[in-house]
Amino acid sequence: MALLQIAEPGQAAAPHEHKLAAGIDLGTTNSLVAAVRSGQAEALPDAQGRHLLPSVVRYTPDGVIVGYEAREAAASDPLNTIASAKRLIGRPVSDIKSLGSSLPYEFVDQDSSVPRLRTVAGDVSPMEVSAEILKVLAKRAEDTLGGELSGVVITVPAYFDDAQRQATKDAARLAGLNVFRLLNEPTAAAVAYGLDRGADGVHAIFDLGGGTFDISILRLNKGVFEVMATGGDSALGGDDFDQAIAEWIMEQAGISDDADHQVLRQLMQDARAAKEALSSASSTELDIAIPGDGRWQGRIDRETFYRLADPLIRKTISACRRALRDAGVEAADIKEVVMVGGSTRMPRVREKVGEFFQREPLVDIDPDKVVAIGAAIQADVLAGNKPDDEILLLDVTPLSLGLETMGGLVEKVIPRNTTIPVARAQEFTTFKDGQTAMAIHVVQGEREMVEHCRSLARFELRGIPPMVAGAARIRVTFSVDADGLLNVEAEELSQGVKAQITVKPSYGLSDEEITGMLQASFEHAEEDMEERKLAEARVEGMRVVEALQAALASDGDRLLSDDERGSIDAALAELAAAIDADDAEAIERQAKHVEEVCEFYVERRMNAGIQEAMAGHNINEFE
Amino acid sequence: MAVSLTETAAERVRSFLDNRGKGVGVRLAVKTSGCSGMAYVIEFVDELDEENDAVFEDHGVKLVVDKKSLLYLDGTEVDYGKEGLNEGFKFNNPNAKASCGCGESFTV
Numbered sequence: 001m002a003l004l005q006i007a008e009p010g011q012a013a014a015p016h017e018h019k020l021a022a023g024i025d026l027g028t029t030n031s032l033v034a035a036v037r038s039g040q041a042e043a044l045p046d047a048q049g050r051h052l053l054p055s056v057v058r059y060t061p062d063g064v065i066v067g068y069e070a071r072e073a074a075a076s077d078p079l080n081t082i083a084s085a086k087r088l089i090g091r092p093v094s095d096i097k098s099l100g101s102s103l104p105y106e107f108v109d110q111d112s113s114v115p116r117l118r119t120v121a122g123d124v125s126p127m128e129v130s131a132e133i134l135k136v137l138a139k140r141a142e143d144t145l146g147g148e149l150s151g152v153v154i155t156v157p158a159y160f161d162d163a164q165r166q167a168t169k170d171a172a173r174l175a176g177l178n179v180f181r182l183l184n185e186p187t188a189a190a191v192a193y194g195l196d197r198g199a200d201g202v203h204a205i206f207d208l209g210g211g212t213f214d215i216s217i218l219r220l221n222k223g224v225f226e227v228m229a230t231g232g233d234s235a236l237g238g239d240d241f242d243q244a245i246a247e248w249i250m251e252q253a254g255i256s257d258d259a260d261h262q263v264l265r266q267l268m269q270d271a272r273a274a275k276e277a278l279s280s281a282s283s284t285e286l287d288i289a290i291p292g293d294g295r296w297q298g299r300i301d302r303e304t305f306y307r308l309a310d311p312l313i314r315k316t317i318s319a320c321r322r323a324l325r326d327a328g329v330e331a332a333d334i335k336e337v338v339m340v341g342g343s344t345r346m347p348r349v350r351e352k353v354g355e356f357f358q359r360e361p362l363v364d365i366d367p368d369k370v371v372a373i374g375a376a377i378q379a380d381v382l383a384g385n386k387p388d389d390e391i392l393l394l395d396v397t398p399l400s401l402g403l404e405t406m407g408g409l410v411e412k413v414i415p416r417n418t419t420i421p422v423a424r425a426q427e428f429t430t431f432k433d434g435q436t437a438m439a440i441h442v443v444q445g446e447r448e449m450v451e452h453c454r455s456l457a458r459f460e461l462r463g464i465p466p467m468v469a470g471a472a473r474i475r476v477t478f479s480v481d482a483d484g485l486l487n488v489e490a491e492e493l494s495q496g497v498k499a500q501i502t503v504k505p506s507y508g509l510s511d512e513e514i515t516g517m518l519q520a521s522f523e524h525a526e527e528d529m530e531e532r533k534l535a536e537a538r539v540e541g542m543r544v545v546e547a548l549q550a551a552l553a554s555d556g557d558r559l560l561s562d563d564e565r566g567s568i569d570a571a572l573a574e575l576a577a578a579i580d581a582d583d584a585e586a587i588e589r590q591a592k593h594v595e596e597v598c599e600f601y602v603e604r605r606m607n608a609g610i611q612e613a614m615a616g617h618n619i620n621e622f623e
Numbered sequence: 624m625a626v627s628l629t630e631t632a633a634e635r636v637r638s639f640l641d642n643r644g645k646g647v648g649v650r651l652a653v654k655t656s657g658c659s660g661m662a663y664v665i666e667f668v669d670e671l672d673e674e675n676d677a678v679f680e681d682h683g684v685k686l687v688v689d690k691k692s693l694l695y696l697d698g699t700e701v702d703y704g705k706e707g708l709n710e711g712f713k714f715n716n717p718n719a720k721a722s723c724g725c726g727e728s729f730t731v
């Protein structure tokens with residue numbers, strides 16, 4: 001017997017056509033899946049009732065193990081147990097090496113830009129590892145929802161670059177999933193609280209997890225969430241609070257640093273239990289195993305814990321302060337503060353964050369599940385289970401996208417802050433007679449000259465039929481999909497020759513860089529304008545030179561006397577010299593001068609052309 | 624003529640309605656499609672169709688059935704159950720003579 005869910009009015013699906021969708025929070029330490037059932041978004045538990053799935057994959061000769069069981073094996077079988085695929089995904093080998101040698105995996109040495117890890121089950125890429133986690137979560141969702149998923153929304157950190165986003169999508173594809181879209185984690189948390197349906201404003205998303213801390217400042221503007229700034233500390237989380245308590249206990253109980261590994265691990269667990277107990281109690285008893293089979297008994301109260309925790313919390317608050325400064329807003333401008341991550345359960349964290357932002361943070365939704373829940377809500381909308389008036393969450397391009405034109409100038413095709421997905425086309429033409437290829441250089445940035453923008457990709461369109469300069473029509477289409485991935489296609493319109501490229505730059509831009517690039521475009525506005533003027537004058541000057549040289553080569557000897565030829569050549573040389581110098585006005589002046597000097601020549605060429613065309617014809621034929 | 628729902632189902636419906644924040648009850652209906660004739664529909668109700676809807680109240684939940692569907696659903700009890708990880712609403716319909724394997728559709 002089928003089990004049915006309550007649909008929105010008029011949205012009930014035909015049998016076997018339920019548009020099932022899920023939201024997946026693919027985390028560094030733990031992952032989760034959530035779905036909307038009967039209008040309610042919930043994280044989905046496994047058969048044992050556990051919501052979290054440790055993001056750990058263990059490869060064995062007999063198969064792949066994902067989750068708790070894999071995590072337990074991490075210590076005994078470190079080489080085959082991959083625990084931080086998210087830190088590796090979409091990053092080139094060189095990047096990972098600089099990440100430090102702390103990763104216990106064996107990297108296969110190869111040139112490919114995708115790192116591969118050696119395991120007993122063969123070499124695997126971080127993408128494949130993530131795919132295993134996604135498969136388990138998707139299976140859980142399908143078992144729970146009773147059917148195949150039509151698509152998923154996967155969350156990624158706001159600071160993920162295009163390569164990391166693309167790799168995450170590829171991982172989903174490997175897992176056999178249709179990705180409706182990727183969603184920024186802070187945006188998902190905001191969606192879970194329905195902030196996207198509220199009034200426009202600036203929100204802060206405070207995400208303190210087990211091992212990482214992220215602060216994001218988002219602006220909601222006409223239904224679009226824009227990431228204004230991100231910040232944080234990739235090595236600060238709940239584990240550090242446990243560590244601080246553990247160190248305090250060691251001091252009290254006289255346990256030394258070089259104590260048995262087993263003792264220390266047990267101590268960390270006891271410290272964590274104490275931390276959790278102090279969330280509701282004002283003090284808690286400690287009963288700790290100490291080396292040599294003894295035990296130490298004591299108690300820790302809230303005041304002591306605050307003394308240990310406050311320096312760590314202060315670090316998060318300074319990151320918040322920096323993020324606000326980057327976003328150019330004041331704490332008082334923040335409308336809502338959303339708490340994400342298990343460590344925000346600590347009342348002290350809530351208190352300090354509330355103090356800093358001068359408002360009560362939002363904590364009603366389980367901070368471990370809030371991101372997955374937001375993703376599920378978005379997936380439900382994208383699957384088509386909501387009436388049309390529910391607006392779709394949009395994103396914007398952070399910087400303008402364009403291409404290089406003659407003279408090193410940037411032609412912007414998609415301006416910054418355009419909502420995506422978007423496609424824009426622009427027509428370009430050839431610069432030289434008989435030009436058969438065109439180099440397309442895709443750049444990102446707000447400056448006028450290519451050298452000041454960020455180069456994203458280069459490719460060539462070949463096979464343009466030879467034509468006079470300016471006759472060919474080449475349409476270049478920029479399209480950015482919902483995840484911000486850029487596809488550029490160039491097409492020659494008469495023959496239909498095409499070339500295209502999908503841009504997955506190996507290094508993305510951090511928000512600081514984006515802010516920096518924007519800043520620079522304002523600071524250099526004037527000199528950029530001068531440079532553009534000069535470059536444009538040069539291009540125009542060169543066009544005059546090219547055209548004149550072509551004409552002289554074809555009929556200069558026939559139509560011009562030596563004197564005439566001499567004066568034209570002299571004017572041409574002056575123009576060439578002006579082009580080499582840095583004075584836009586001089587170039588324009590010289591180009592005009594060349595045109596004046598050549599006026600009679602142009603006239604003669606026209607007459608000669610007409611005579612040629614008319615030769616052998618009766619004048620009546622032309623009437 | 625009447626339809627009803629079990630205590631468990633009523634509890635779930637109330638909680639879903641609370642969570643949704645609006646809606647007067649749930650609509651039970653049948654529509655002609657599916658692999659075995661008729662398919663069940665269960666939806667939230669925001670507005671009643673005074674002319675064509677019959678409203679039943681059971682365990683504090685309003686069950687809305689349009690008059691045409693009621694012919695097929697008379698005597699139906701809606702239950703809420705679990706099968707493995709999956710959970711949802713079930714129609715126990717005395718009028719159904721045969722259902723397709725999946726149970727999403729039936730014939731009378």
